Amino acid sequence: MIRRWLQKRRFMHEHRWTGARMDAYFDDELSSRERHRLEAHAGICPECKRMLATLRKTLEGLRGLSRDPSPPAGLADSVIERLRGQG
């Protein structure tokens, strides 16, 4: 019973540790050891696994938004025209 309690406590400790470092994980701010630690917990924790997967999809999707939109043609020229109009 004590063993189970200790296992649960250890799991919850890793769960909180992982949750607090998800951003750092995707921002490449973790050491290789920390990355492995986070991935190891996500491998056995359904909640963290899902969080990691959906955050990855979210960040990939957000990065994809940068390919769009195309600026209007002649944008710089219209800015310059306004600048010149101001004297």
Add this chain to the structure above:
Amino acid sequence: MPRLSTQEEGVLIERAQAGDRFAFEELVRRNADRLYAVVLRFLGDSREAEDVTQEAFLRAWRGIGGFKGGSQFYTWLYRIGLNEAKRRAARRPPPGKLTSLDEHPHTEAPDWSEAPETRAAEGELRGVLERAVRALAPDYRAPLVLRDVEGLSTAEAADVMGLGEAAFKSRLHRARLAVRAAIDEYLEEER
């Protein structure tokens, strides 16, 4: 248009600060498109984004003497653009009545090489993302656009926002969680 080296840009900035408008016009040519992209992603309205981009450059020209060179020129420009965009956003009706990006078709040709169902799913996901980003309060939307859409480093994006890195990361974290929740909900519905 290729990016200028830091040295080339520095020369143009110095000339502009000395009153050389042609030098400033070159800075406009080099930075207008990327400023527009950030502002549009923030506001979600192409006409308004164009107007804000123009206004930001007019303000930048008037204030170029105050640019200290401690940060990149474009991060200084982004700050001016986002401040102007926030002023516009504050005058708007509440969310829900905002103009959708969907009303402004993209001029770039989409990639038709994938299967139709994949394209449709990606289009839907993109729509969910765009709506989730627009639903964020401006103070949370800006960090997300700068860091996760435009790909600025944390230090650069925090500089644009005029925030310390810890405060910036805190806002970014909350913004990411909010958008992630929308994606999670969408994916759950798809399952």
